Amino acid sequence: MNYKVTYGIETQNKECINAPNIGQVKHDTVLRAILGYGDNVRALVHGIEQPDHAIVPDGADIHLETRANTKAN
Numbered sequence: 001m002n003y004k005v006t007y008g009i010e011t012q013n014k015e016c017i018n019a020p021n022i023g024q025v026k027h028d029t030v031l032r033a034i035l036g037y038g039d040n041v042r043a044l045v046h047g048i049e050q051p052d053h054a055i056v057p058d059g060a061d062i063h064l065e066t067r068a069n070t071k072a073n
Contacts, residue, residue, distance in 0.1 A: 003056050007035040007064040023052030025062060040067045 002015050005025060012034050014025075022043045025031065032038075043050045044063045056062065 001056075001058045003058070003060045003062060005031055005035065005062045005064060007037045007041070010035045019055050019058070021052065022050045022054045022056060022062070025056060026052065026064070035064070037064055037066070040069075041065060042067050 001017070001019050002013065003025075005012050005014060012031060014031070020028075026041060026043055041064045044065065045057075045060055050062075
């Protein structure tokens with residue numbers, strides 16, 4: 001299974017045997033080091049935000065972007 005992760009202008013291709021879920025991709029320490037993103041990101045596939053438990057489809061392009069800050073009440 002192959003998928004691509006993009007953060008900003010940086011892209012990293014990944015290959016694995018078992019399909020990970022979005023949460024595993026977001027918390028992957030190797031991807032974090034290579035792409036340079038932090039904890040406050042959201043994952044988009046085809047422009048739609050994905051929940052952490054969603055399985056990554058084969059050949060997916062996952063775009064990570066920094067989540068907007070929200071004002072506390």
